[in-house]
Amino acid sequence: MSLIVSRRLTRLAAAGAATLLAASLTPLFAQAPRAAALPRPTLVVFFTIDQMIPDYFTRYGAQFTGGLRRLQRGGVLYVNGYHDHATTETAPGHASTMSGRFPMHTGIVRNNAGVNDRDHPLIGSSGVGASPFRFEGTTLTDWLIAADPRSRALSVSRKDRGAILPIGRSKQSVFWYALDGRFTTSTWYADTLPTWLQRFNARRLPQQFAGTEWTLLRAASTYAEKDSMPVESDGKNVTFPHPLPADTALALRAMPDDPRMDWLTLQAAMAGLDAMALGKGPATDVLAISLSTTDGIGHRYGPDSREIHDQILRLDRYMGEFLDSLYTVRDSSSIIIALTSDHGVQPYPELHFAGQPNATLRVDVNPVLSQAMRALAARGVDTTTALDFEYGMLFADSITFQRANVPMDSVLTSLAGGFRRVPGVARVDKVRDLARADTVRDAVARRWIHALPPSLNVVMVVSPKPYVYWAGVTYATHGSPNDRDARVPILFYGPGFARGVTRTRTVRVVDMAPTLAKRIGVTPTERLDGVALRDARRP
Numbered sequence: 001m002s003l004i005v006s007r008r009l010t011r012l013a014a015a016g017a018a019t020l021l022a023a024s025l026t027p028l029f030a031q032a033p034r035a036a037a038l039p040r041p042t043l044v045v046f047f048t049i050d051q052m053i054p055d056y057f058t059r060y061g062a063q064f065t066g067g068l069r070r071l072q073r074g075g076v077l078y079v080n081g082y083h084d085h086a087t088t089e090t091a092p093g094h095a096s097t098m099s100g101r102f103p104m105h106t107g108i109v110r111n112n113a114g115v116n117d118r119d120h121p122l123i124g125s126s127g128v129g130a131s132p133f134r135f136e137g138t139t140l141t142d143w144l145i146a147a148d149p150r151s152r153a154l155s156v157s158r159k160d161r162g163a164i165l166p167i168g169r170s171k172q173s174v175f176w177y178a179l180d181g182r183f184t185t186s187t188w189y190a191d192t193l194p195t196w197l198q199r200f201n202a203r204r205l206p207q208q209f210a211g212t213e214w215t216l217l218r219a220a221s222t223y224a225e226k227d228s229m230p231v232e233s234d235g236k237n238v239t240f241p242h243p244l245p246a247d248t249a250l251a252l253r254a255m256p257d258d259p260r261m262d263w264l265t266l267q268a269a270m271a272g273l274d275a276m277a278l279g280k281g282p283a284t285d286v287l288a289i290s291l292s293t294t295d296g297i298g299h300r301y302g303p304d305s306r307e308i309h310d311q312i313l314r315l316d317r318y319m320g321e322f323l324d325s326l327y328t329v330r331d332s333s334s335i336i337i338a339l340t341s342d343h344g345v346q347p348y349p350e351l352h353f354a355g356q357p358n359a360t361l362r363v364d365v366n367p368v369l370s371q372a373m374r375a376l377a378a379r380g381v382d383t384t385t386a387l388d389f390e391y392g393m394l395f396a397d398s399i400t401f402q403r404a405n406v407p408m409d410s411v412l413t414s415l416a417g418g419f420r421r422v423p424g425v426a427r428v429d430k431v432r433d434l435a436r437a438d439t440v441r442d443a444v445a446r447r448w449i450h451a452l453p454p455s456l457n458v459v460m461v462v463s464p465k466p467y468v469y470w471a472g473v474t475y476a477t478h479g480s481p482n483d484r485d486a487r488v489p490i491l492f493y494g495p496g497f498a499r500g501v502t503r504t505r506t507v508r509v510v511d512m513a514p515t516l517a518k519r520i521g522v523t524p525t526e527r528l529d530g531v532a533l534r535d536a537r538r539p
């Protein structure tokens with residue numbers, strides 16, 4: 001014991017001497033900053049794991065053997081990363097990841113007004129058209145192209161919004177899964193699919209899964225969670241194994257809730273990387289991959305289920321295989337990797353409030369809203385346009401109120417009083433009052449400010465208490481300004497970034513794009529909401 005201590009002390013003393021020596025030499029090297037020694041990467045790989053929460057690293061980390069283990073052990077992981085905006089949905093989350101800007105500046109506030117676009121139909125598929133036409137401003141891809149027009153981007157996801165929004169408006173190679181089993185894009189980007197993707201689709205990889213089962217990866221005894229919980233999956237198909245339909249068309253539609261959907265997405269990404277020769281230089285290319293199955297399974301079974309546990313383990317394995325392949329075909333010393341999520345998730349209220357029979361599990365503002373609408377109709381207000389309520393946001397059309405000569409503000413004040421009395425409501429804010437909030441301490445007010453572009457006619461916001469869902473939602477979900485919905489992991493990996501470090505200070509997803517830009521050595525072409533994280537770098 002004493003020997004070990006004394007050896008350690010000797011080492012510390014030696015280290016101290018080295019530090020002193022280095023300090024005395026520093027002025028000689030002041031003209032040679034360290035960063036200059038790092039070559040510009042030829043590839044940035046940006047993973048967005050839909051609905052991933054930092055807890056999964058701590059809960060299941062000991063069972064990781066693949067990509068998540070590699071990234072965690074070899075990179076810098078921030079476990080208190082936040083989407084610092086109130087509408088914690090997929091579209092606004094993806095719009096912030098590589099833009100470094102909040103929804104108030106990207107214009108992407110909610111899924112319902114995300115990428116859906118009837119004017120840009122899908123190629124060879126009847127699904128809903130999609131484009132980034134609502135997205136405002138630029139992303140890392142645009143800054144790279146501004147610095148060197150030879151930079152290219154490939155983005156692949158199960159979801160249209162997951163593929164489109166990380167890239168922004170740029171007409172790059174952006175593909176997502178159509179529920180007929182193929183990956184496609186929309187006419188915003190191209191008139192035909194590239195040959196490599198046609199070949200990939202022709203391999204009919206997802207078709208082979210029809211009639212197969214999702215089984216546990218490990219022995220059942222290594223999962224602490226109960227397999228069957230009464231709240232999950234609306235009480236249907238609650239135990240392993242989970243079969244995919246034998247009918248191929250039905251199986252292809254069910255793929256989004258099967259872990260192998262992430263495997264398929266990674267296969268498509270690798271095929272594209274290969275065909276496009278991404279990351280071979282000379283400029284820095286972007287490979288954005290959004291893996292959506294964690295969200296599908298999280299919604300269906302909840303963040304505390306055996307299903308999500310198995311999904312994360314499988315995700316770890318699939319990502320491991322992907323990184324092994326990537327580092328076989330490309331030089332790892334020229335690749336940097338980032339990982340985050342588009343939003344977090346809150347547990348099922350039934351589980352969170354278990355043993356509290358009087359707790360409010362869901363908040364229902366509809367009776368208050370309906371009563372207000374009836375009163376407005378009686379005063380001659382056109383209620384089809386006057387008010388609209390969606391996920392905590394009250395939209396109001398002042399012209400409609402003026403036409404009926406009804407003062408909007410007094411209506412809103414009485415409506416706010418009604419909302420405040422609804423069990424489960426944490427607070428009600430008029431949007432114009434948010435500007436006076438203490439944005440340092442008041443995270444909910446700050447997140448609402450960050451969520452709302454001035455052009456959006458939202459006049460009032462209603463925030464549910466933590467862990468309380470909106471009425472009518474029977475699946476596990478997210479979307480509120482509360483911490484559990486906003487909190488996500490943020491990770492950087494590769495040359496130039498700290499290794500094997502976990503940081504607990506609070507950082508934001510909007511800090512990721514400026515951090516990557518700084519590391520690559522490109523300058524954002526507009527003002528950002530985020531800042532480069534200095535402690536992400538290797539010390």
Ligand SMILES: [Zn+2]
Nearest residue numbers: 051090295299
């Ligand atoms: Zn979701």
